[in-house]
Amino acid sequence: MIEFAIALPVLVLFIYGIFRLGLLFQANAGMQHALGEGARYATIYPTPTDTQIQTRINSKLFGSGYGTFTVSPPDSSVPGYKTLTVSYTTPMDFLLVPGPTVTLTRSKKVYVAI
Numbered sequence: 744m745i746e747f748a749i750a751l752p753v754l755v756l757f758i759y760g761i762f763r764l765g766l767l768f769q770a771n772a773g774m775q776h777a778l779g780e781g782a783r784y785a786t787i788y789p790t791p792t793d794t795q796i797q798t799r800i801n802s803k804l805f806g807s808g809y810g811t812f813t814v815s816p817p818d819s820s821v822p823g824y825k826t827l828t829v830s831y832t833t834p835m836d837f838l839l840v841p842g843p844t845v846t847l848t849r850s851k852k853v854y855v856a857i
Contacts, residue, residue, distance in 0.1 A: 759838055770806035770831045771847055777803040777814075778851040781827045785817070785853045793817045793825075800829060809833050825853045 781800035810833030818826040828850040835842035
């Protein structure tokens with residue numbers, strides 16, 4: 744019983760940590776999927792507006808409701824290309840212990856017809 748009382752809290756923290764890490768991986772997969780869909784949508788002809796591209800990316804995001812997704816407006820500073828960017832921010836708390844805030848950012852450069 745004493746060994747169980749010592750090992751159980753550690754085991755619970757490990758399982759919870761694995762769960763939280765899995766949520767980060769899920770959000771990363773959701774961002775990659777949404778960026779791919781946004782890139783496909785940005786390359787169609789006639790070229791959609793930046794607002795339409797952002798709406799498409801937002802509609803394809805998936806992940807848990809623990810964090811916040813932010814879709815930046817496409818960067819068109821280089822002629823013929825657009826850079827699509829999505830960020831995911833979530834606090835990494837471990838049960839009763841607050842942790843740091845983690846931000847994942849993914850971007851994709853897309854060729855668009857001029």
